[in-house]
Amino acid sequence: MMFTGLSAVFRREFMSYFATPLAYVFIVIFLAFTGIFTFYVGGFFERGQADLAPFFSFLPWLYLILTPAVAMRLWAEERKSGSIELLLTLPISTTAAVVGKFLAAWAFTGIALMLTAPLWITVNMLGDPDNGVIAAGYVAGFIMAGAYLAIGACLSALTRNQVIAFVLTVMVAFLFTMSGLPVVLNFFSSWAPALVVEEIASFSFLTHFNAISKGVIDLRDLVFFVGMMAVWLFANVIVVDAKRDGA
Amino acid sequence: MQPLLEARALVKDFAHIRAVDGVSFSVEPGAVMGFLGPNGAGKSTTMKMLTGFLRPTAGEAFIAGHSVEGAPIAAKRRLGYLPEGAPAYGDMTPLTFLTFTARARGLADVAGAVRRAVAATHLGSVAEQPIDTLSKGFKRRVGLAQAILHDPDVLVLDEPTDGLDPNQKHEVRSLIRDMAAAKAIIISTHILEEVDAVCTRAVIIDRGRIVADGTPASLRARSRYHNAVAVTVAANDAAAARAVMADVDDVAEVEVAQSGAAAVITALAKDGRPIIGALTGRLEDKGIKMMEIAVDPGRLDDVFRTLTTSEAGSDATQEAA
Structure with a gap:
């Protein structure tokens, strides 16, 4: 029964991306930017190396802006239009609704990511890349997108305004992305104990993403992203449920 | 059940x-x-x-x-x-x-x-x-x-x-x-x-x-119009009819509405008791010609208003009870 509700929500949500121009706009922008970053900014040809490092090094930054746009509507739109009242009075659990929606958004970004496959093909035609590393990069990109989306889904449930949901998500996602970089760490290292600074650094999406995309699939990095998704989706259920008290 | x-x-x-x-x-x-x-x-x-x-x-x-x-x-x-x-x-x-x-x-x-x-x-x-x-x-x-x-x-x-x-x-x-x-x-x-x-x-x-x-x-039945009787008479009979109706037992209040050559006189019943029998009898005795008679079952909007408008509501509820 849990699965019936979940799969119905998933199908509806997934189709709704394609019912509006959102899906196509997102995919076009995503592909255009991956192209620009890889070939121009990343110097794909000039580097003379058969790998997708330029593509993967820009992917977190692209996701930082684009996944919040995919996630922002998940709950905020339901609240705005009032359809949330229908959704939450169906005989399905809040968890099923939360997970169904999240998986739809994740599947959608997964499709966008798959559409970058021509890059992979190109690099194979031009040289002899380590396809294992590239595959690891795709896995890393996909689960990182999931973590971004889980943050966005949860924050989207806080408001009926999609713009607020978007801005909040970009901010929170930015902190998680940057937390391993000096710009964030310097702020803390001047006063916080080293242990805390290390802890903050360990939440960095970039650190974990770079580790996997270099071809080293470490269980800890995978657990980090999966854990992120679980925690944010759990928070998402709590937020949706807390809103039943009326606000 | x-x-x-x-x-x-x-x-x-x-x-x-x-x-x-x-x-x-x-x-x-x-x-x-x-x-x-x-x-x-x-x-x-x-x-x-x-x-x-x-x-x-x-x-x-x-x-x-x-x-x-x-x-x-x-x-x-x-x-x-x-x-x-x-x-x-x-x-x-x-x-x-x-x-x-x-x-x-x-x-x-x-x-x-x-x-x-x-x-x-x-x-x-x-x-x-x-x-x-x-x-x-x-x-x-x-x-x-x-x-x-x-x-x-x-x-x-x-x-x-x-x-x-x-x-x-x-x-x-x-x-x-x-x-x-x-x-x-x-x-x-x-x-x-x-x-x-x-x-x-x-x-x-x-x-x-x-x-x-x-x-x-x-x-x-809680409406003040419950069992009220509205009688339509010729305009020149209005004053006489009004006087007769006001005099009937259990009539609480009489309202007159003039419309052209006719007048509609409404007698409100005290506590919603039936008054139609007594009222038409008396009008016939006095030879006043009734063009139309209607008994009001009561008006929901009237009840709704009395019950839901501020302090007046609670008074009316007590009266009706």
């Missing part, structure tokens, strides 16, 4: 406002309860608690014996709900939207359920247009179709005829009447004629509390 729907002392607080303050009632199968009250009285909030969308601050709701908070899935399976304003997913068509609802409910025959709901609400002509592009009347019917899709035991309909034209209202009311036999139905409305048209019972709520609960006829 076991009630299909029950509210037990429901209370809902928002920030500093108590929106619903101890509302209790139960609805048996076959009953259509009209839920009346001014805007902001707590009708929609009560319905949101009955259907499990809002969590009550105190009290509990039961659907077919299942606690809405304790066993939400079992309770919601037996429930059909049309929320206020009939929200829907605007980018879907009625067909895809109803299919989604049927799937989410885990119905065995999705296509059949959708087909029956579309037919019952006459949505066939717009079944493949985006809901956003539909008129208000069609949107309301989409919401209704979604609510009756799984043939639920309990229907909670928040303003089901709001925004419909008279023909559509008539259709929706017959639909509700047709379904009423085996279900418990609550409709909220501020259209009083609706109560007569479909309800077997009316509950009036004001500032979060139930102020009246009874059959439409019993509520009407």
Whole structure:
């Protein structure tokens, strides 16, 4: 029964991306930017190396802006239009609704990511890349997108305004992305104990993403992203449920 | 008979406002309860608690014996709900939207359920247009179709005829009447004629509390116009007729309305006692020619106003009791 509700929500949500121009706009922008970053900014040809490092090094930054746009509507739109009242009075659990929606958004970004496959093909035609590393990069990109989306889904449930949901998500996602970089760490290292600074650094999406995309699939990095998704989706259920008290 | 729907002392607080303050009632199968009250009285909030969308601050709701908070899935399976304003997913068509609802409910025959709901609400002509592009009347019917899709035991309909034209209202009311036999139905409305048209019972709520609960006829009996007699006479007989009518036992008050060559004189009955017999007898004795006689069963809008307008309400309630 849990699965019936979940799969119905998933199908509806997934189709709704394609019912509006959102899906196509997102995919076009995503592909255009991956192209620009890889070939121009990343110097794909000039580097003379058969790998997708330029593509993967820009992917977190692209996701930082684009996944919040995919996630922002998940709950905020339901609240705005009032359809949330229908959704939450169906005989399905809040968890099923939360997970169904999240998986739809994740599947959608997964499709966008798959559409970058021509890059992979190109690099194979031009040289002899380590396809294992590239595959690891795709896995890393996909689960990182999931973590971004889980943050966005949860924050989207806080408001009926999609713009607020978007801005909040970009901010929170930015902190998680940057937390391993000096710009964030310097702020803390001047006063916080080293242990805390290390802890903050360990939440960095970039650190974990770079580790996997270099071809080293470490269980800890995978657990980090999966854990992120679980925690944010759990928070998402709590937020949706807390809103039943009326606000 | 076991009630299909029950509210037990429901209370809902928002920030500093108590929106619903101890509302209790139960609805048996076959009953259509009209839920009346001014805007902001707590009708929609009560319905949101009955259907499990809002969590009550105190009290509990039961659907077919299942606690809405304790066993939400079992309770919601037996429930059909049309929320206020009939929200829907605007980018879907009625067909895809109803299919989604049927799937989410885990119905065995999705296509059949959708087909029956579309037919019952006459949505066939717009079944493949985006809901956003539909008129208000069609949107309301989409919401209704979604609510009756799984043939639920309990229907909670928040303003089901709001925004419909008279023909559509008539259709929706017959639909509700047709379904009423085996279900418990609550409709909220501020259209009083609706109560007569479909309800077997009316509950009036004001500032979060139930102020009246009874059959439409019993509520009407509380009107000061209950058993009032309106007599139409020629204008030049008006003064004489007025004097005669004012003199009849149990007549509390007489009102005169002049319209052209005729005058309508209304005698209000004291405590709603029947006065028509005595009154017409006396007028005939005096040789006053009556062109038209009408007995007023009482006016719901009059009862509604007295019960729901501030302090005057409580006084009138005591008088009527």
